[in-house]
Amino acid sequence: MNFNINKFFGIDESKIKVIYQGCNPVFRKELNNYERASVIKKYGFPESYILYVGTIEERKNLLSLVKAINMAEIKLPLVVIGSKAGYFKKIKEYIDQNKIKDIYFLETILNEDLPAVYQQAEVFVYPSIFEGFGIPILEAFTYRKPVITSKMQQQ
Numbered sequence: 001m002n003f004n005i006n007k008f009f010g011i012d013e014s015k016i017k018v019i020y021q022g023c024n025p026v027f028r029k030e031l032n033n034y035e036r037a038s039v040i041k042k043y044g045f046p047e048s049y050i051l052y053v054g055t056i057e058e059r060k061n062l063l064s065l066v067k068a069i070n071m072a073e074i075k076l077p078l079v080v081i082g083s084k085a086g087y088f089k090k091i092k093e094y095i096d097q098n099k100i101k102d103i104y105f106l107e108t109i110l111n112e113d114l115p116a117v118y119q120q121a122e123v124f125v126y127p128s129i130f131e132g133f134g135i136p137i138l139e140a141f142t143y144r145k146p147v148i149t150s151k152m153q154q155q
Contacts, residue, residue, distance in 0.1 A: 021133055024111065027142045031116050039116035045104055049077045051121035051145075053114075053136040054128065056105075057085040061127040061150065066091055070098055076122060077102035081109055118143045125149070 006013050031039075040047065050069070054060045062080065069078060084107060095103060109117065118124070124140035126149040140147050 021135070021138065023135055023138045023142060026112055027115055027118070027139050029115055030143075031119055036116045036120050039113045040120050042113070043104075043106060043109065043117075045079050045117070045120070046077045046102070047120070048122050049079045049104070049120070050074070051079050051081075051117065051124045051140070052126070053081045053118075053124075053139070054126065055082045055085060056080065056088045056091065058087045059128060059130040060087075061129050063087075063091050063094060065125055065127045066094060066100065066103065070094075070100055075102075077104065079104045079106070079117070079121070081106050081114075081117065083107050114139070115143070118145060121145055123148060 005011060005016065052062060052065060054062075056062055060082075066078070068074075069076075080103065084105075094100075118140055121140075123146045124136070126134060126137050126140075126147065128134065129150055134149070137147055137149060
């Protein structure tokens with residue numbers, strides 16, 4: 001469905017201003033090697049990795065990412081940042097059954113540490129199949145990181 005606010009509310013187009021979604025100003029800071037390394041060490045992450053940021057729930061589709069990394073025999077570690085829901089059990093079972101190593105899970109991280117985590121990543125992957133917007137994609141783009149995502153259905 002295509003929604004036209006002008007016609008629906010009878011508002012003059014000249015009175016409407018589009019404000020694009022942005023991300024937290026903390027993502028405007030480019031960190032040096034020492035600052036990034038300090039944060040990476042603080043959380044025990046490897047020096048180079050694939051990054052996923054988002055809640056661990058079914059619609060976010062993290063299991064597909066884990067399966068793809070396993071099937072393609074990708075040797076780059078995966079860093080997952082996000083709170084765990086019941087869906088995590090499925091992911092954990094798959095990891096255990098396939099004896100997958102080099103996946104780092106962290107439920108919470110300080111907001112001021114996230115820029116270092118994004119900047120240190122080799123690639124950002126966001127396999128969600130249903131999103132309202134997907135702010136982590138914007139955060140990764142802020143640091144010119146390659147982003148792999150899925151075709152999402154809009155809420």
